[in-house]
Amino acid sequence: MDDFSGGPIGGKVDSGMIMEQVKLQIAVANAQELLQRMTDKCFRKCVGKPGSSLDNSEQKCIAMCMDRYMDAWNTVSRTYNSRLQRERAQM
Amino acid sequence: MAGFSSSLGAAAGDAELARLLAAEQQKAQLQLKVHGFTELCWDKCVEKPSSRLDSRTEACLQSCVERFVDTTLAVTGRFAQMVQKGGH
Numbered sequence: 001m002d003d004f005s006g007g008p009i010g011g012k013v014d015s016g017m018i019m020e021q022v023k024l025q026i027a028v029a030n031a032q033e034l035l036q037r038m039t040d041k042c043f044r045k046c047v048g049k050p051g052s053s054l055d056n057s058e059q060k061c062i063a064m065c066m067d068r069y070m071d072a073w074n075t076v077s078r079t080y081n082s083r084l085q086r087e088r089a090q091m
Numbered sequence: 092m093a094g095f096s097s098s099l100g101a102a103a104g105d106a107e108l109a110r111l112l113a114a115e116q117q118k119a120q121l122q123l124k125v126h127g128f129t130e131l132c133w134d135k136c137v138e139k140p141s142s143r144l145d146s147r148t149e150a151c152l153q154s155c156v157e158r159f160v161d162t163t164l165a166v167t168g169r170f171a172q173m174v175q176k177g178g179h
Contacts, residue, residue, distance in 0.1 A: 015108045022112065026119045033126045041133055045140055065140040069129070072137065072144065072152055076129045079156040080121075087160075 038069045128156050 046061035047054070054062070132155035136148050144152075 015105060015111075018108065019111055019115070022115055026115060026122075030119070030122050033123065037126060037130050041130070042140075045137075061140060064142065068137065068140045068144055069133065072133055072148075073125065073129045075144070075149055075152045076132060076156055077125045079153045080125055080128060080160075083157060083160050084121075 034070075034073065038066055041069060042066060128159060131159065132156060 042062050042065035045065050046058050132152050135155055136151035
């Protein structure tokens with residue numbers, strides 16, 4: 001049997017694989033959250049009276065909206081993490 | 092979101108794993124909060140999606156997060172007082 005020592009958690013392959021799985025699952029769930037909320041917001045902003053298909057302006061709006069939503073997400077993430085650090089520093 | 096907990100690692104008898112899992116869970120909970128704030132603050136701050144987030148919108152988003160945290164602190168603080176006084 002090969003010796004897998006020297007891994008990040010003292011050589012236990014099982015732990016490493018579990019952590020990889022867990023991180024992957026979290027990343028997938030995070031992406032799903034983002035997509036679901038972004039779709040909701042961009043539908044509301046971009047699609048007026050629903051027609052028989054998405055017209056060009058609606059599609060352009062959706063693309064722009066997605067970019068802005070992700071910009072907003074990043075801003076919120078940065079601001080929230082800074083605030084948390086400030087609160088912790090006061091404790 | 093994440094249904095696991097550090098008890099998984101504890102059950103496996105691996106304290107290091109438990110610690111790592113707890114850390115990931117905490118990160119995941121933070122991410123979920125960011126999702127919630129983004130939804131709320133998007134509604135408050137973003138009118139029409141444009142080619143970039145202008146500085147006014149950026150400032151609004153930042154203020155929105157800060158004020159929501161302030162609100163959370165105010166609500167929990169006052170609620171604690173109310174409960175202490177024996178009524179709620």
